[in-house]
C-alpha cells in the first residue's frame with residue numbers, strides 16, 4: 001500500500017545522521033558525564049559540543065542553555081520556575097488562549113495554588129495582539145508566555161514586538177518555540193525573549209531530549225532537585241545520547257533549513273489552493289502568510305475529523321485533526337474555538353504537516369484520496385443531506 005506521513009508537527013523521524021552520531025554514546029562512550037575519569041569526560045565534552053551548536057543556532061551563550069527531557073519539561077520549567085522565583089514580586093501571569101497544553105496546564109496548576117492568569121484571546125487568524133498583551137500587564141505581572149508558532153494552525157506570533165513590551169515593562173518573557181526551532185530562524189535577541197523552549201523530536205532529533213534557553217541574569221527556581229548537573233538548575237544524570245542527537249539535529253537544520261522552508265512553503269501554498277478548489281466548503285485555518293512553512297490546517301464542513309483520519313489511515317496517510325486531539329475528550333481543539341470556529345466546523349478540521357522527507361508525490365496522493373473520502377463521508381452524513389435540500 002502507498003504511504004504518506006503528513007504529521008511532522010506531531011513528531012519527526014530521527015535523521016539517520018543523528019542516529020549515527022548518537023550510537024557510540026550508548027555503549028563505547030557510555031560514561032556518566034559527571035565522572036572525572038576520561039570515559040566520563042568524553043561524554044561531558046560531547047554534551048558541551050552540543051550546547052555550543054544549539055547556542056550558536058539561537059544566538060545565545062552556551063551557559064544560557066539547560067538540557068531537559070523535551071518541550072513539555074522546558075515549558076513547565078519556565079512557567080513554574082519563574083513564578084516560584086518571583087512570587088514575592090507578584091502573582092500574575094499573562095499568556096495566550098492558544099498555547100500548547102504544556103504551557104496552559106502548568107498555568108492552570110498555578111491558578112489552583114492562588115496565582116492569577118490572564119489568557120489573552122486571538123483574532124480569527126490566530127494572532128495575538130501585542131496591544132492586548134500590553135493591556136493585560138499589571139504591576140503584579142511576573143511572567144508573559146506566548147508561543148512562537150502554533151502547533152495546530154501554524155500561525156507565527158509577533159514575538160519580537162511582545163518581547164519589546166515585556167522589556168519595557170520589566171516583565172520576564174517566555175516563548176514556546178517547539179514548532180519553530182529547526183524550521184525557521186530563531187534568534188533569542190531578535191525575538192527579545194528571556195526564556196525559550198525547544199524539543200529535539202520536532203526537528204529530526206530523538207524523543208525525550210529538549211532544552212530551555214534562560215537569558216543570563218534571569219532568576220529561576222531549579223526544576224529537578226538532586227545532583228548539581230546543569231549548574232544546579234536541572235538535576236539528573238545527563239542523557240548523553242539524547243543531547244548529542246539534539247546537537248547533531250540542530251547542526252543539520254542550520255544547513256538545510258532555508259531550502260527546506262522554501263520547498264515546503266511552495267508545496268503548502270499549492271496544496272492549499274488545490275484542496276480549496278477540489279473540495280467544496282473548505283476553509284483554511286490560521287494566517288495565510290504569517291504561517292509555518294510546513295503547516296496546513298483546513299476545516300471541511302459536514303465532516304467529523306476522526307472518521308476522516310480513519311479513512312485516511314486506511315489509505316496509508318497519516319494526518320491529524322483538532323477534533324479530538326486529546327482523544328479522550330469530544331471537545332474540539334481550544335485553538336480552533338479561540339479563532340472563533342463554531343463547534344461543528346471545528347470538529348471537521350484536518351492538519352497536514354510536511355517535513356524533510358515529504359515529496360511532491362505525497363501531496364498529490366493526499367489530493368487524490370481526500371476528495372473521495374470527503375464525498376463518501378458526506379454522503380453518509382444526515383447533516384449534509386439536510387443542507388442540500
Ligand SMILES: *Cc1c(COP(=O)(O)O)cnc(C)c1O
Nearest residue numbers: 070071072100102151178179199
Ligand atoms: C510538541 C510540542 C510540545 C511538547 O514537546 P515534547 O517534547 O513532546 O514534550 C510543546 N509545545 C509545542 C508547541 C509542541 O508542538
